[in-house]
Amino acid sequence: MPGQMEELDNAINERNYKEIKMLAHKLKSSTAVTIGKKLMPHFELLEEKAIKDELPENALRSYQIIKSILSKGISQLEQLLETSY
Numbered sequence: 234m235p236g237q238m239e240e241l242d243n244a245i246n247e248r249n250y251k252e253i254k255m256l257a258h259k260l261k262s263s264t265a266v267t268i269g270k271k272l273m274p275h276f277e278l279l280e281e282k283a284i285k286d287e288l289p290e291n292a293l294r295s296y297q298i299i300k301s302i303l304s305k306g307i308s309q310l311e312q313l314l315e316t317s318y
Contacts, residue, residue, distance in 0.1 A: 237263075238303060245288065245296060253283035260299075268306065275299050 237260055244252035261276035275295035282292040 238300065241296075242300070245293075248288060250283040250286045250288075253288070254280050257283060264303070268302070272299055272302060 237256055241253065241256040241260065243249075244256060257276045257280035261273055261280065264272050264276070275298050278295045279292050279299075282288055
């Protein structure tokens with residue numbers, strides 16, 4: 234998932250809507266399994282806007298929420314692994 238988030242970050246910076254749509258859809262599915270449905274509306278908004286070849290402010294806010302939550306989760310997992318092993 235971290236690699237796909239980097240790809241999504243690049244696609245957003247490049248305004249590559251086809252790639253944004255594909256990655257948002259893919260990440261929506263995988264995060265729903267691992268994190269729950271908390272991020273699903275944010276991925277859906279990002280995917281929906283990318284289909285229309287646009288990236289308005291609310292979609293960029295959703296992306297920042299996604300990025301923040303996933304970064305925190307990865308940090309927590311890394312801390313857990315360091316203290317457990």
